[in-house]
Amino acid sequence: ALNQNLASLQGKINVSFEFFPPKTEEMTNTLWQSIERLSTLKPKFVSVTYGANSGERDRTHSIIKEIKNKTGLIAAPHLTCIDASKEELIQIAKDYFDNGIRHIVALRGDLPPNSGKPDMYAADLVTLLKSVADFDISVAAYPEVHPEAKNAKSDLINLKAKLDAGANRAITQFFFDIESYLRFRDRCVAIGIDADIIPGILPVSNFNQLQKFATMTNVKVPDWLKNMFIGLDNDPETRKMVGASVAMEMVKILSREGVKDFHFYTLNRAELSYAICHTLGVRPDLQATSK
Numbered sequence: 703a704l705n706q707n708l709a710s711l712q713g714k715i716n717v718s719f720e721f722f723p724p725k726t727e728e729m730t731n732t733l734w735q736s737i738e739r740l741s742t743l744k745p746k747f748v749s750v751t752y753g754a755n756s757g758e759r760d761r762t763h764s765i766i767k768e769i770k771n772k773t774g775l776i777a778a779p780h781l782t783c784i785d786a787s788k789e790e791l792i793q794i795a796k797d798y799f800d801n802g803i804r805h806i807v808a809l810r811g812d813l814p815p816n817s818g819k820p821d822m823y824a825a826d827l828v829t830l831l832k833s834v835a836d837f838d839i840s841v842a843a844y845p846e847v848h849p850e851a852k853n854a855k856s857d858l859i860n861l862k863a864k865l866d867a868g869a870n871r872a873i874t875q876f877f878f879d880i881e882s883y884l885r886f887r888d889r890c891v892a893i894g895i896d897a898d899i900i901p902g903i904l905p906v907s908n909f910n911q912l913q914k915f916a917t918m919t920n921v922k923v924p925d926w927l928k929n930m931f932i933g934l935d936n937d938p939e940t941r942k943m944v945g946a947s948v949a950m951e952m953v954k955i956l957s958r959e960g961v962k963d964f965h966f967y968t969l970n971r972a973e974l975s976y977a978i979c980h981t982l983g984v985r986p987d988l989q990a991t992s993k
């Protein structure tokens with residue numbers, strides 16, 4: 703029955719993949735190999751993150767244009783407003799538009815330590831982008847609540863404000879507690895959000911790194927997950943398989959709960975995301991590739 707369920711999903715699931723700007727030549731090669739492999743799955747879009755230092759920002763712009771030109775995929779740059787002026791942001795948006803980029807992931811960005819109240823939040827960035835052009839905009843959502851939020855309710859109201867300002871969909875922070883995603887989705891519907899709340903899936907291959915990141919971002923690491931990785935500190939191969947299997951189980955449950963769109967935090971590697979997509983019925987067009 704399970705296989706039947708998955709077979710019936712074939713062709714109905716949309717995926718998107720997130721990458722980050724590589725720092726070395728070796729990482730650049732890995733990125734392009736990953737993009738090439740994952741592009742065969744015809745993602746709805748791919749996105750590239752935007753870092754805090756200006757070098758990385760320029761790299762985001764150039765990689766996005768390169769992905770668009772080389773692969774024809776819809777390439778969505780992430781854009782943060784935390785330490786840019788309105789004029790700079792308008793300029794960046796215009797430049798993207800002139801280069802045929804119509805999709806943007808609009809974020810506030812993390813506050814530098816000891817900073818005061820920011821001038822702009824992500825909702826303001828959405829408004830600014832919409833004033834430049836009719837971009838297709840994705841924003842961030844936090845099933846387990848953003849660490850700075852006053853409370854869950856105000857965080858949810860903020861998400862609604864971002865969508866009301868013109869964003870088309872939300873992509874969630876990664877999570878492992880499926881219940882918290884499902885409850886969050888229900889709460890979104892209850893306050894009148896009708897946009898998709900796309901789960902952000904992080905295939906885990908480095909558990910120790912994950913734990914640090916999860917603490918910073920307020921994401922629960924359940925005991926069952928911790929347990930899965932015990933004893934594997936020096937065994938990256940097994941960690942990878944366990945990580946893939948955990949994510950496969952998650953997407954299986956989510957798809958049974960009606961989720962049709964998935965966003966993958968690929969960490970610039972194709973292997974796990976590709977395998978997870980395969981189990982969801984997201985596969986290359988075999989006829990096209992065998993010709």
Ligand code: FAD
Nearest residue numbers: 751752780809810811812823824842848850851857873875
């Ligand atoms: P906002 O929606 O502005 O919310 C930030 C916080 O402020 C929340 O706690 C919210 O409740 C609160 N808030 C909102 N409006 C107000 C207000 N008017 N008054 C008081 N409080 C308010 N970071 C990067 O630097 N680069 C990236 O490429 C990047 N990509 C990401 C992709 C995804 C899918 C996700 C989920 C996160 C990403 N981040 C990225 C991290 C993100 O920048 C941080 O989580 C950041 O701290 C919040 O960004 P936001 O867009 O959610 O902000």
